[in-house]
Amino acid sequence: MNDHICAMTTPVRPFDNDRLLAAVLQHADRCADADGVVLTPVPGLRMMRTWRLQGPMRSIYRPLICLVLQGRKSLLVGQEERLLHAGQSIIVAAHMPVTGHIVQATPAEPYVAVAIELDLALLHTLALEIGDAPATGSVSTPVFSETLDQTIIDCATRLLRLIDHPEAxxxxxxxxxxxxxxxxxxxxxxxxxxxxxIPSGEQQRLTRAIDLLRQRFREPIGIDRLAAAANLSPSAFRRHFKELTSLSPLQFQTHLRLTEARRLMIAEAMPAGLAALEVGYQSASHFSRDFVRMFGAPPRRDRVARTAPLPAATLEPAGS
Structure with missing residues:
Protein backbone atom coordinates (compact mmCIF):
# COMPACT_ATOMS: atom_id res chain seq x y z
CA MET A 1 0.00 0.00 0.00
CA ASN A 2 0.37 11.56 0.98
CA ASP A 3 -0.64 7.88 1.54
CA HIS A 4 -0.20 8.05 5.26
CA ILE A 5 1.24 4.81 6.49
CA CYS A 6 0.48 3.88 10.06
CA ALA A 7 1.11 0.63 11.89
CA MET A 8 -0.07 -1.74 14.60
CA THR A 9 1.83 -2.57 17.75
CA THR A 10 0.93 -5.82 19.58
CA PRO A 11 3.44 -8.66 18.95
CA VAL A 12 1.99 -11.47 16.87
CA ARG A 13 1.87 -15.04 18.18
CA PRO A 14 3.98 -17.24 15.87
CA PHE A 15 1.30 -19.94 15.59
CA ASP A 16 -1.31 -17.52 14.26
CA ASN A 17 1.16 -15.88 11.91
CA ASP A 18 2.08 -19.31 10.55
CA ARG A 19 -1.58 -20.19 10.04
CA LEU A 20 -2.24 -17.06 8.03
CA LEU A 21 0.98 -17.57 6.06
CA ALA A 22 0.00 -21.15 5.21
CA ALA A 23 -3.46 -20.03 4.05
CA VAL A 24 -2.01 -17.36 1.77
CA LEU A 25 0.49 -19.79 0.25
CA GLN A 26 -2.26 -22.33 -0.38
CA HIS A 27 -4.38 -19.86 -2.33
CA ALA A 28 -1.42 -18.21 -4.05
CA ASP A 29 -0.13 -21.52 -5.39
CA ARG A 30 -3.44 -21.93 -7.22
CA CYS A 31 -4.04 -18.51 -8.72
CA ALA A 32 -1.08 -16.08 -8.48
CA ASP A 33 -0.33 -14.14 -11.66
CA ALA A 34 3.11 -13.68 -13.22
CA ASP A 35 4.00 -11.05 -10.60
CA GLY A 36 2.73 -13.18 -7.73
CA VAL A 37 -0.40 -11.06 -7.18
CA VAL A 38 -3.57 -12.89 -6.15
CA LEU A 39 -6.92 -11.19 -6.60
CA THR A 40 -9.73 -12.77 -4.60
CA PRO A 41 -13.55 -12.84 -4.72
CA VAL A 42 -13.60 -11.15 -1.31
CA PRO A 43 -14.05 -7.39 -1.90
CA GLY A 44 -10.91 -5.42 -1.14
CA LEU A 45 -8.76 -8.47 -0.33
CA ARG A 46 -5.64 -9.39 -2.29
CA MET A 47 -2.41 -11.20 -1.64
CA MET A 48 1.11 -11.43 -3.02
CA ARG A 49 3.52 -14.34 -3.15
CA THR A 50 6.71 -14.22 -5.19
CA TRP A 51 9.90 -16.28 -5.17
CA ARG A 52 11.98 -13.78 -7.06
CA LEU A 53 13.38 -10.32 -6.46
CA GLN A 54 11.29 -7.77 -8.33
CA GLY A 55 11.16 -4.07 -9.03
CA PRO A 56 10.60 -1.37 -9.58
CA MET A 57 6.86 -2.06 -9.16
CA ARG A 58 4.93 1.18 -9.54
CA SER A 59 1.32 1.72 -8.55
CA ILE A 60 -0.98 4.20 -6.85
CA TYR A 61 -2.20 2.79 -3.57
CA ARG A 62 -5.73 3.24 -2.37
CA PRO A 63 -6.21 3.40 1.41
CA LEU A 64 -5.27 -0.07 2.67
CA ILE A 65 -3.58 -2.12 5.33
CA CYS A 66 -0.79 -4.47 4.29
CA LEU A 67 0.44 -7.36 6.42
CA VAL A 68 3.95 -8.52 5.53
CA LEU A 69 4.15 -12.19 6.53
CA GLN A 70 7.45 -13.28 5.00
CA GLY A 71 10.38 -11.72 3.14
CA ARG A 72 11.20 -8.04 2.70
CA LYS A 73 10.06 -5.22 0.46
CA SER A 74 11.36 -1.67 0.12
CA LEU A 75 8.82 1.04 -0.57
CA LEU A 76 9.19 4.61 -1.76
CA VAL A 77 5.96 6.31 -0.65
CA GLY A 78 6.00 9.89 -1.89
CA GLN A 79 9.34 11.12 -0.58
CA GLU A 80 9.52 8.56 2.25
CA GLU A 81 11.51 5.33 1.87
CA ARG A 82 10.92 2.34 4.12
CA LEU A 83 12.17 -1.24 4.32
CA LEU A 84 9.30 -3.52 5.37
CA HIS A 85 10.03 -6.98 6.77
CA ALA A 86 8.08 -9.99 7.97
CA GLY A 87 6.00 -9.20 11.03
CA GLN A 88 5.11 -5.61 10.10
CA SER A 89 1.67 -4.14 9.54
CA ILE A 90 1.39 -1.07 7.31
CA ILE A 91 -1.60 1.24 6.94
CA VAL A 92 -1.91 3.45 3.87
CA ALA A 93 -4.55 6.01 4.74
CA ALA A 94 -4.61 8.09 1.53
CA HIS A 95 -4.09 7.75 -2.22
CA MET A 96 -0.39 7.73 -2.96
CA PRO A 97 2.07 6.71 -5.70
CA VAL A 98 4.27 3.90 -4.45
CA THR A 99 7.40 2.31 -5.92
CA GLY A 100 8.24 -1.10 -4.48
CA HIS A 101 11.11 -3.57 -4.72
CA ILE A 102 11.01 -7.13 -3.43
CA VAL A 103 14.44 -7.36 -1.79
CA GLN A 104 14.19 -10.69 0.06
CA ALA A 105 12.50 -13.72 -1.50
CA THR A 106 13.65 -17.26 -2.24
CA PRO A 107 11.99 -20.51 -3.37
CA ALA A 108 12.20 -21.78 0.21
CA GLU A 109 10.88 -18.53 1.74
CA PRO A 110 8.98 -16.41 -0.80
CA TYR A 111 7.85 -12.88 -0.11
CA VAL A 112 4.26 -13.09 1.18
CA ALA A 113 1.85 -10.28 2.04
CA VAL A 114 -1.87 -9.62 2.45
CA ALA A 115 -3.51 -6.29 1.57
CA ILE A 116 -6.99 -5.19 2.63
CA GLU A 117 -8.53 -1.99 1.29
CA LEU A 118 -9.87 0.43 3.88
CA ASP A 119 -13.02 2.53 3.90
CA LEU A 120 -12.39 5.97 5.41
CA ALA A 121 -16.12 6.70 5.50
CA LEU A 122 -16.59 3.60 7.69
CA LEU A 123 -13.77 4.77 9.94
CA HIS A 124 -15.52 8.12 10.39
CA THR A 125 -18.91 6.51 11.05
CA LEU A 126 -17.45 4.12 13.62
CA ALA A 127 -15.58 6.94 15.36
CA LEU A 128 -18.88 8.79 15.79
CA GLU A 129 -20.70 5.66 16.97
CA ILE A 130 -18.18 4.80 19.65
CA GLY A 131 -17.99 8.40 20.81
CA ASP A 132 -14.38 9.19 20.05
CA ALA A 133 -13.47 12.82 20.45
CA PRO A 134 -13.22 14.73 17.15
CA ALA A 135 -9.71 14.69 15.76
CA THR A 136 -7.90 18.00 15.83
CA GLY A 137 -4.65 19.27 14.43
CA SER A 138 -2.90 17.65 11.51
CA VAL A 139 -1.08 14.41 10.74
CA SER A 140 2.60 15.31 10.84
CA THR A 141 4.22 11.91 10.29
CA PRO A 142 3.36 10.31 6.93
CA VAL A 143 5.02 6.90 7.37
CA PHE A 144 4.93 4.50 10.33
CA SER A 145 5.83 0.81 10.62
CA GLU A 146 5.38 -1.43 13.61
CA THR A 147 4.92 -5.05 14.70
CA LEU A 148 1.82 -6.88 13.52
CA ASP A 149 -1.23 -6.69 15.74
CA GLN A 150 -3.06 -9.89 16.72
CA THR A 151 -6.53 -8.42 16.23
CA ILE A 152 -5.70 -7.55 12.61
CA ILE A 153 -4.17 -10.99 12.02
CA ASP A 154 -7.42 -12.55 13.22
CA CYS A 155 -9.55 -10.38 10.89
CA ALA A 156 -7.31 -11.14 7.91
CA THR A 157 -7.45 -14.88 8.64
CA ARG A 158 -11.26 -14.82 8.69
CA LEU A 159 -11.40 -12.82 5.44
CA LEU A 160 -9.17 -15.41 3.76
CA ARG A 161 -11.44 -18.19 5.01
CA LEU A 162 -14.27 -16.65 2.98
CA ILE A 163 -12.45 -17.50 -0.26
CA ASP A 164 -13.43 -21.15 0.28
CA HIS A 165 -16.98 -20.19 1.27
CA PRO A 166 -18.21 -17.79 -1.45
CA GLU A 167 -21.80 -18.05 -0.25
CA ALA A 168 -20.70 -16.45 3.04
CA ILE A 198 -13.20 13.54 8.48
CA PRO A 199 -15.45 14.15 5.41
CA SER A 200 -14.89 17.91 5.48
CA GLY A 201 -11.15 17.59 5.99
CA GLU A 202 -8.58 18.46 3.36
CA GLN A 203 -7.59 14.83 2.79
CA GLN A 204 -11.16 13.74 2.08
CA ARG A 205 -11.85 16.74 -0.17
CA LEU A 206 -8.78 15.90 -2.22
CA THR A 207 -9.93 12.28 -2.32
CA ARG A 208 -13.05 13.38 -4.20
CA ALA A 209 -10.84 14.85 -6.92
CA ILE A 210 -8.64 11.74 -6.90
CA ASP A 211 -11.71 9.53 -7.29
CA LEU A 212 -12.70 11.62 -10.32
CA LEU A 213 -9.22 11.15 -11.79
CA ARG A 214 -9.39 7.40 -11.20
CA GLN A 215 -12.80 7.12 -12.86
CA ARG A 216 -12.02 9.35 -15.83
CA PHE A 217 -8.27 8.97 -16.28
CA ARG A 218 -8.69 8.15 -19.98
CA GLU A 219 -10.14 11.62 -20.64
CA PRO A 220 -8.58 15.08 -20.54
CA ILE A 221 -9.65 16.61 -17.21
CA GLY A 222 -9.09 20.30 -16.60
CA ILE A 223 -7.65 21.60 -13.35
CA ASP A 224 -10.78 23.71 -12.77
CA ARG A 225 -12.96 20.61 -12.76
CA LEU A 226 -10.71 18.81 -10.31
CA ALA A 227 -10.45 21.85 -8.05
CA ALA A 228 -14.24 22.18 -8.03
CA ALA A 229 -14.57 18.53 -6.97
CA ALA A 230 -12.30 19.30 -4.00
CA ASN A 231 -14.03 22.63 -3.31
CA LEU A 232 -10.71 24.48 -3.60
CA SER A 233 -9.36 27.22 -5.82
CA PRO A 234 -7.17 25.92 -8.68
CA SER A 235 -3.99 27.30 -7.10
CA ALA A 236 -4.80 25.87 -3.66
CA PHE A 237 -5.80 22.56 -5.24
CA ARG A 238 -2.48 22.23 -7.09
CA ARG A 239 -0.53 22.98 -3.93
CA HIS A 240 -2.46 20.62 -1.64
CA PHE A 241 -2.60 17.85 -4.25
CA LYS A 242 1.19 17.89 -4.61
CA GLU A 243 1.64 17.93 -0.84
CA LEU A 244 -0.63 14.88 -0.44
CA THR A 245 0.47 12.74 -3.39
CA SER A 246 3.94 14.11 -4.26
CA LEU A 247 2.68 14.39 -7.88
CA SER A 248 0.94 17.04 -9.94
CA PRO A 249 -2.60 16.13 -11.11
CA LEU A 250 -1.26 15.54 -14.64
CA GLN A 251 1.53 13.28 -13.36
CA PHE A 252 -1.01 11.39 -11.27
CA GLN A 253 -3.23 10.85 -14.32
CA THR A 254 -0.24 9.73 -16.41
CA HIS A 255 0.68 7.25 -13.67
CA LEU A 256 -2.84 5.81 -13.75
CA ARG A 257 -2.81 5.54 -17.54
CA LEU A 258 0.55 3.79 -17.74
CA THR A 259 -0.23 1.36 -14.93
CA GLU A 260 -3.47 0.34 -16.63
CA ALA A 261 -1.78 0.06 -20.05
CA ARG A 262 0.86 -2.22 -18.55
CA ARG A 263 -1.85 -4.39 -16.97
CA LEU A 264 -3.69 -4.66 -20.30
CA MET A 265 -0.52 -5.72 -22.12
CA ILE A 266 0.42 -8.36 -19.57
CA ALA A 267 -2.86 -9.69 -18.19
CA GLU A 268 -4.87 -9.44 -21.41
CA ALA A 269 -2.05 -9.74 -24.00
CA MET A 270 -3.14 -6.47 -25.61
CA PRO A 271 -0.71 -4.99 -28.18
CA ALA A 272 1.11 -1.90 -26.94
CA GLY A 273 -0.45 0.43 -29.52
CA LEU A 274 -3.97 -0.70 -28.68
CA ALA A 275 -3.30 -0.43 -24.94
CA ALA A 276 -2.07 3.15 -25.45
CA LEU A 277 -5.30 4.09 -27.22
CA GLU A 278 -7.38 2.29 -24.60
CA VAL A 279 -5.97 4.43 -21.77
CA GLY A 280 -6.27 7.74 -23.61
CA TYR A 281 -3.01 8.26 -25.50
CA GLN A 282 -3.32 9.69 -29.00
CA SER A 283 0.36 9.31 -29.90
CA ALA A 284 2.23 5.99 -29.79
CA SER A 285 5.58 7.77 -29.52
CA HIS A 286 4.33 9.87 -26.59
CA PHE A 287 3.09 6.70 -24.90
CA SER A 288 6.41 4.94 -25.44
CA ARG A 289 8.42 7.87 -24.03
CA ASP A 290 6.25 8.06 -20.93
CA PHE A 291 6.38 4.27 -20.50
CA VAL A 292 10.18 4.16 -20.64
CA ARG A 293 10.41 7.08 -18.20
CA MET A 294 8.19 5.26 -15.70
CA PHE A 295 9.13 1.59 -16.13
CA GLY A 296 12.67 1.82 -17.51
CA ALA A 297 12.08 -0.14 -20.75
CA PRO A 298 9.96 0.16 -23.93
CA PRO A 299 6.48 -1.43 -23.70
CA ARG A 300 7.20 -4.55 -25.73
CA ARG A 301 10.50 -5.32 -23.99
CA ASP A 302 8.90 -4.76 -20.59
CA ARG A 303 6.08 -7.17 -21.42
CA VAL A 304 8.50 -9.88 -22.55
CA ALA A 305 10.55 -9.50 -19.37
CA ARG A 306 7.50 -9.68 -17.11
CA THR A 307 5.92 -12.68 -18.82
CA ALA A 308 9.10 -14.72 -19.29
CA PRO A 309 9.10 -18.02 -17.34
CA LEU A 310 11.23 -18.20 -14.22
CA PRO A 311 14.50 -20.16 -14.38
CA ALA A 312 14.03 -23.82 -13.51
CA ALA A 313 15.94 -23.44 -10.24
CA THR A 314 13.59 -20.69 -9.12
CA LEU A 315 10.57 -22.86 -9.76
CA GLU A 316 11.68 -25.69 -7.49
CA PRO A 317 9.27 -26.37 -4.64
CA ALA A 318 10.01 -24.67 -1.35
CA GLY A 319 12.34 -26.72 0.79
CA SER A 320 13.68 -28.85 -2.04
Whole structure:
Protein backbone atom coordinates (compact mmCIF):
# COMPACT_ATOMS: atom_id res chain seq x y z
CA MET A 1 0.00 0.00 0.00
CA ASN A 2 0.37 11.56 0.98
CA ASP A 3 -0.64 7.88 1.54
CA HIS A 4 -0.20 8.05 5.26
CA ILE A 5 1.24 4.81 6.49
CA CYS A 6 0.48 3.88 10.06
CA ALA A 7 1.11 0.63 11.89
CA MET A 8 -0.07 -1.74 14.60
CA THR A 9 1.83 -2.57 17.75
CA THR A 10 0.93 -5.82 19.58
CA PRO A 11 3.44 -8.66 18.95
CA VAL A 12 1.99 -11.47 16.87
CA ARG A 13 1.87 -15.04 18.18
CA PRO A 14 3.98 -17.24 15.87
CA PHE A 15 1.30 -19.94 15.59
CA ASP A 16 -1.31 -17.52 14.26
CA ASN A 17 1.16 -15.88 11.91
CA ASP A 18 2.08 -19.31 10.55
CA ARG A 19 -1.58 -20.19 10.04
CA LEU A 20 -2.24 -17.06 8.03
CA LEU A 21 0.98 -17.57 6.06
CA ALA A 22 0.00 -21.15 5.21
CA ALA A 23 -3.46 -20.03 4.05
CA VAL A 24 -2.01 -17.36 1.77
CA LEU A 25 0.49 -19.79 0.25
CA GLN A 26 -2.26 -22.33 -0.38
CA HIS A 27 -4.38 -19.86 -2.33
CA ALA A 28 -1.42 -18.21 -4.05
CA ASP A 29 -0.13 -21.52 -5.39
CA ARG A 30 -3.44 -21.93 -7.22
CA CYS A 31 -4.04 -18.51 -8.72
CA ALA A 32 -1.08 -16.08 -8.48
CA ASP A 33 -0.33 -14.14 -11.66
CA ALA A 34 3.11 -13.68 -13.22
CA ASP A 35 4.00 -11.05 -10.60
CA GLY A 36 2.73 -13.18 -7.73
CA VAL A 37 -0.40 -11.06 -7.18
CA VAL A 38 -3.57 -12.89 -6.15
CA LEU A 39 -6.92 -11.19 -6.60
CA THR A 40 -9.73 -12.77 -4.60
CA PRO A 41 -13.55 -12.84 -4.72
CA VAL A 42 -13.60 -11.15 -1.31
CA PRO A 43 -14.05 -7.39 -1.90
CA GLY A 44 -10.91 -5.42 -1.14
CA LEU A 45 -8.76 -8.47 -0.33
CA ARG A 46 -5.64 -9.39 -2.29
CA MET A 47 -2.41 -11.20 -1.64
CA MET A 48 1.11 -11.43 -3.02
CA ARG A 49 3.52 -14.34 -3.15
CA THR A 50 6.71 -14.22 -5.19
CA TRP A 51 9.90 -16.28 -5.17
CA ARG A 52 11.98 -13.78 -7.06
CA LEU A 53 13.38 -10.32 -6.46
CA GLN A 54 11.29 -7.77 -8.33
CA GLY A 55 11.16 -4.07 -9.03
CA PRO A 56 10.60 -1.37 -9.58
CA MET A 57 6.86 -2.06 -9.16
CA ARG A 58 4.93 1.18 -9.54
CA SER A 59 1.32 1.72 -8.55
CA ILE A 60 -0.98 4.20 -6.85
CA TYR A 61 -2.20 2.79 -3.57
CA ARG A 62 -5.73 3.24 -2.37
CA PRO A 63 -6.21 3.40 1.41
CA LEU A 64 -5.27 -0.07 2.67
CA ILE A 65 -3.58 -2.12 5.33
CA CYS A 66 -0.79 -4.47 4.29
CA LEU A 67 0.44 -7.36 6.42
CA VAL A 68 3.95 -8.52 5.53
CA LEU A 69 4.15 -12.19 6.53
CA GLN A 70 7.45 -13.28 5.00
CA GLY A 71 10.38 -11.72 3.14
CA ARG A 72 11.20 -8.04 2.70
CA LYS A 73 10.06 -5.22 0.46
CA SER A 74 11.36 -1.67 0.12
CA LEU A 75 8.82 1.04 -0.57
CA LEU A 76 9.19 4.61 -1.76
CA VAL A 77 5.96 6.31 -0.65
CA GLY A 78 6.00 9.89 -1.89
CA GLN A 79 9.34 11.12 -0.58
CA GLU A 80 9.52 8.56 2.25
CA GLU A 81 11.51 5.33 1.87
CA ARG A 82 10.92 2.34 4.12
CA LEU A 83 12.17 -1.24 4.32
CA LEU A 84 9.30 -3.52 5.37
CA HIS A 85 10.03 -6.98 6.77
CA ALA A 86 8.08 -9.99 7.97
CA GLY A 87 6.00 -9.20 11.03
CA GLN A 88 5.11 -5.61 10.10
CA SER A 89 1.67 -4.14 9.54
CA ILE A 90 1.39 -1.07 7.31
CA ILE A 91 -1.60 1.24 6.94
CA VAL A 92 -1.91 3.45 3.87
CA ALA A 93 -4.55 6.01 4.74
CA ALA A 94 -4.61 8.09 1.53
CA HIS A 95 -4.09 7.75 -2.22
CA MET A 96 -0.39 7.73 -2.96
CA PRO A 97 2.07 6.71 -5.70
CA VAL A 98 4.27 3.90 -4.45
CA THR A 99 7.40 2.31 -5.92
CA GLY A 100 8.24 -1.10 -4.48
CA HIS A 101 11.11 -3.57 -4.72
CA ILE A 102 11.01 -7.13 -3.43
CA VAL A 103 14.44 -7.36 -1.79
CA GLN A 104 14.19 -10.69 0.06
CA ALA A 105 12.50 -13.72 -1.50
CA THR A 106 13.65 -17.26 -2.24
CA PRO A 107 11.99 -20.51 -3.37
CA ALA A 108 12.20 -21.78 0.21
CA GLU A 109 10.88 -18.53 1.74
CA PRO A 110 8.98 -16.41 -0.80
CA TYR A 111 7.85 -12.88 -0.11
CA VAL A 112 4.26 -13.09 1.18
CA ALA A 113 1.85 -10.28 2.04
CA VAL A 114 -1.87 -9.62 2.45
CA ALA A 115 -3.51 -6.29 1.57
CA ILE A 116 -6.99 -5.19 2.63
CA GLU A 117 -8.53 -1.99 1.29
CA LEU A 118 -9.87 0.43 3.88
CA ASP A 119 -13.02 2.53 3.90
CA LEU A 120 -12.39 5.97 5.41
CA ALA A 121 -16.12 6.70 5.50
CA LEU A 122 -16.59 3.60 7.69
CA LEU A 123 -13.77 4.77 9.94
CA HIS A 124 -15.52 8.12 10.39
CA THR A 125 -18.91 6.51 11.05
CA LEU A 126 -17.45 4.12 13.62
CA ALA A 127 -15.58 6.94 15.36
CA LEU A 128 -18.88 8.79 15.79
CA GLU A 129 -20.70 5.66 16.97
CA ILE A 130 -18.18 4.80 19.65
CA GLY A 131 -17.99 8.40 20.81
CA ASP A 132 -14.38 9.19 20.05
CA ALA A 133 -13.47 12.82 20.45
CA PRO A 134 -13.22 14.73 17.15
CA ALA A 135 -9.71 14.69 15.76
CA THR A 136 -7.90 18.00 15.83
CA GLY A 137 -4.65 19.27 14.43
CA SER A 138 -2.90 17.65 11.51
CA VAL A 139 -1.08 14.41 10.74
CA SER A 140 2.60 15.31 10.84
CA THR A 141 4.22 11.91 10.29
CA PRO A 142 3.36 10.31 6.93
CA VAL A 143 5.02 6.90 7.37
CA PHE A 144 4.93 4.50 10.33
CA SER A 145 5.83 0.81 10.62
CA GLU A 146 5.38 -1.43 13.61
CA THR A 147 4.92 -5.05 14.70
CA LEU A 148 1.82 -6.88 13.52
CA ASP A 149 -1.23 -6.69 15.74
CA GLN A 150 -3.06 -9.89 16.72
CA THR A 151 -6.53 -8.42 16.23
CA ILE A 152 -5.70 -7.55 12.61
CA ILE A 153 -4.17 -10.99 12.02
CA ASP A 154 -7.42 -12.55 13.22
CA CYS A 155 -9.55 -10.38 10.89
CA ALA A 156 -7.31 -11.14 7.91
CA THR A 157 -7.45 -14.88 8.64
CA ARG A 158 -11.26 -14.82 8.69
CA LEU A 159 -11.40 -12.82 5.44
CA LEU A 160 -9.17 -15.41 3.76
CA ARG A 161 -11.44 -18.19 5.01
CA LEU A 162 -14.27 -16.65 2.98
CA ILE A 163 -12.45 -17.50 -0.26
CA ASP A 164 -13.43 -21.15 0.28
CA HIS A 165 -16.98 -20.19 1.27
CA PRO A 166 -18.21 -17.79 -1.45
CA GLU A 167 -21.80 -18.05 -0.25
CA ALA A 168 -20.70 -16.45 3.04
CA UNK A 169 -18.96 -13.43 1.52
CA UNK A 170 -22.00 -11.13 1.25
CA UNK A 171 -23.36 -11.69 4.78
CA UNK A 172 -20.04 -12.08 6.64
CA UNK A 173 -17.45 -9.82 4.95
CA UNK A 174 -19.06 -6.50 6.04
CA UNK A 175 -19.02 -7.59 9.70
CA UNK A 176 -15.34 -8.56 9.55
CA UNK A 177 -14.46 -5.28 7.84
CA UNK A 178 -16.36 -3.34 10.49
CA UNK A 179 -14.38 -5.12 13.21
CA UNK A 180 -11.11 -4.49 11.37
CA UNK A 181 -11.84 -0.76 11.17
CA UNK A 182 -12.79 -0.72 14.85
CA UNK A 183 -9.43 -2.17 15.89
CA UNK A 184 -7.64 0.34 13.67
CA UNK A 185 -9.39 3.15 15.51
CA UNK A 186 -8.24 1.59 18.78
CA UNK A 187 -4.63 1.35 17.59
CA UNK A 188 -1.93 3.83 18.53
CA UNK A 189 -2.61 5.66 15.27
CA UNK A 190 -6.38 5.84 15.72
CA UNK A 191 -6.29 9.61 16.25
CA UNK A 192 -4.47 10.14 12.96
CA UNK A 193 -6.94 7.87 11.16
CA UNK A 194 -9.92 9.74 12.60
CA UNK A 195 -8.42 13.01 11.43
CA UNK A 196 -7.81 11.70 7.90
CA UNK A 197 -11.34 10.28 7.69
CA ILE A 198 -13.20 13.54 8.48
CA PRO A 199 -15.45 14.15 5.41
CA SER A 200 -14.89 17.91 5.48
CA GLY A 201 -11.15 17.59 5.99
CA GLU A 202 -8.58 18.46 3.36
CA GLN A 203 -7.59 14.83 2.79
CA GLN A 204 -11.16 13.74 2.08
CA ARG A 205 -11.85 16.74 -0.17
CA LEU A 206 -8.78 15.90 -2.22
CA THR A 207 -9.93 12.28 -2.32
CA ARG A 208 -13.05 13.38 -4.20
CA ALA A 209 -10.84 14.85 -6.92
CA ILE A 210 -8.64 11.74 -6.90
CA ASP A 211 -11.71 9.53 -7.29
CA LEU A 212 -12.70 11.62 -10.32
CA LEU A 213 -9.22 11.15 -11.79
CA ARG A 214 -9.39 7.40 -11.20
CA GLN A 215 -12.80 7.12 -12.86
CA ARG A 216 -12.02 9.35 -15.83
CA PHE A 217 -8.27 8.97 -16.28
CA ARG A 218 -8.69 8.15 -19.98
CA GLU A 219 -10.14 11.62 -20.64
CA PRO A 220 -8.58 15.08 -20.54
CA ILE A 221 -9.65 16.61 -17.21
CA GLY A 222 -9.09 20.30 -16.60
CA ILE A 223 -7.65 21.60 -13.35
CA ASP A 224 -10.78 23.71 -12.77
CA ARG A 225 -12.96 20.61 -12.76
CA LEU A 226 -10.71 18.81 -10.31
CA ALA A 227 -10.45 21.85 -8.05
CA ALA A 228 -14.24 22.18 -8.03
CA ALA A 229 -14.57 18.53 -6.97
CA ALA A 230 -12.30 19.30 -4.00
CA ASN A 231 -14.03 22.63 -3.31
CA LEU A 232 -10.71 24.48 -3.60
CA SER A 233 -9.36 27.22 -5.82
CA PRO A 234 -7.17 25.92 -8.68
CA SER A 235 -3.99 27.30 -7.10
CA ALA A 236 -4.80 25.87 -3.66
CA PHE A 237 -5.80 22.56 -5.24
CA ARG A 238 -2.48 22.23 -7.09
CA ARG A 239 -0.53 22.98 -3.93
CA HIS A 240 -2.46 20.62 -1.64
CA PHE A 241 -2.60 17.85 -4.25
CA LYS A 242 1.19 17.89 -4.61
CA GLU A 243 1.64 17.93 -0.84
CA LEU A 244 -0.63 14.88 -0.44
CA THR A 245 0.47 12.74 -3.39
CA SER A 246 3.94 14.11 -4.26
CA LEU A 247 2.68 14.39 -7.88
CA SER A 248 0.94 17.04 -9.94
CA PRO A 249 -2.60 16.13 -11.11
CA LEU A 250 -1.26 15.54 -14.64
CA GLN A 251 1.53 13.28 -13.36
CA PHE A 252 -1.01 11.39 -11.27
CA GLN A 253 -3.23 10.85 -14.32
CA THR A 254 -0.24 9.73 -16.41
CA HIS A 255 0.68 7.25 -13.67
CA LEU A 256 -2.84 5.81 -13.75
CA ARG A 257 -2.81 5.54 -17.54
CA LEU A 258 0.55 3.79 -17.74
CA THR A 259 -0.23 1.36 -14.93
CA GLU A 260 -3.47 0.34 -16.63
CA ALA A 261 -1.78 0.06 -20.05
CA ARG A 262 0.86 -2.22 -18.55
CA ARG A 263 -1.85 -4.39 -16.97
CA LEU A 264 -3.69 -4.66 -20.30
CA MET A 265 -0.52 -5.72 -22.12
CA ILE A 266 0.42 -8.36 -19.57
CA ALA A 267 -2.86 -9.69 -18.19
CA GLU A 268 -4.87 -9.44 -21.41
CA ALA A 269 -2.05 -9.74 -24.00
CA MET A 270 -3.14 -6.47 -25.61
CA PRO A 271 -0.71 -4.99 -28.18
CA ALA A 272 1.11 -1.90 -26.94
CA GLY A 273 -0.45 0.43 -29.52
CA LEU A 274 -3.97 -0.70 -28.68
CA ALA A 275 -3.30 -0.43 -24.94
CA ALA A 276 -2.07 3.15 -25.45
CA LEU A 277 -5.30 4.09 -27.22
CA GLU A 278 -7.38 2.29 -24.60
CA VAL A 279 -5.97 4.43 -21.77
CA GLY A 280 -6.27 7.74 -23.61
CA TYR A 281 -3.01 8.26 -25.50
CA GLN A 282 -3.32 9.69 -29.00
CA SER A 283 0.36 9.31 -29.90
CA ALA A 284 2.23 5.99 -29.79
CA SER A 285 5.58 7.77 -29.52
CA HIS A 286 4.33 9.87 -26.59
CA PHE A 287 3.09 6.70 -24.90
CA SER A 288 6.41 4.94 -25.44
CA ARG A 289 8.42 7.87 -24.03
CA ASP A 290 6.25 8.06 -20.93
CA PHE A 291 6.38 4.27 -20.50
CA VAL A 292 10.18 4.16 -20.64
CA ARG A 293 10.41 7.08 -18.20
CA MET A 294 8.19 5.26 -15.70
CA PHE A 295 9.13 1.59 -16.13
CA GLY A 296 12.67 1.82 -17.51
CA ALA A 297 12.08 -0.14 -20.75
CA PRO A 298 9.96 0.16 -23.93
CA PRO A 299 6.48 -1.43 -23.70
CA ARG A 300 7.20 -4.55 -25.73
CA ARG A 301 10.50 -5.32 -23.99
CA ASP A 302 8.90 -4.76 -20.59
CA ARG A 303 6.08 -7.17 -21.42
CA VAL A 304 8.50 -9.88 -22.55
CA ALA A 305 10.55 -9.50 -19.37
CA ARG A 306 7.50 -9.68 -17.11
CA THR A 307 5.92 -12.68 -18.82
CA ALA A 308 9.10 -14.72 -19.29
CA PRO A 309 9.10 -18.02 -17.34
CA LEU A 310 11.23 -18.20 -14.22
CA PRO A 311 14.50 -20.16 -14.38
CA ALA A 312 14.03 -23.82 -13.51
CA ALA A 313 15.94 -23.44 -10.24
CA THR A 314 13.59 -20.69 -9.12
CA LEU A 315 10.57 -22.86 -9.76
CA GLU A 316 11.68 -25.69 -7.49
CA PRO A 317 9.27 -26.37 -4.64
CA ALA A 318 10.01 -24.67 -1.35
CA GLY A 319 12.34 -26.72 0.79
CA SER A 320 13.68 -28.85 -2.04
Missing amino acids: IAPVQPAIMRELHYWLLRSQHGTALRHLA
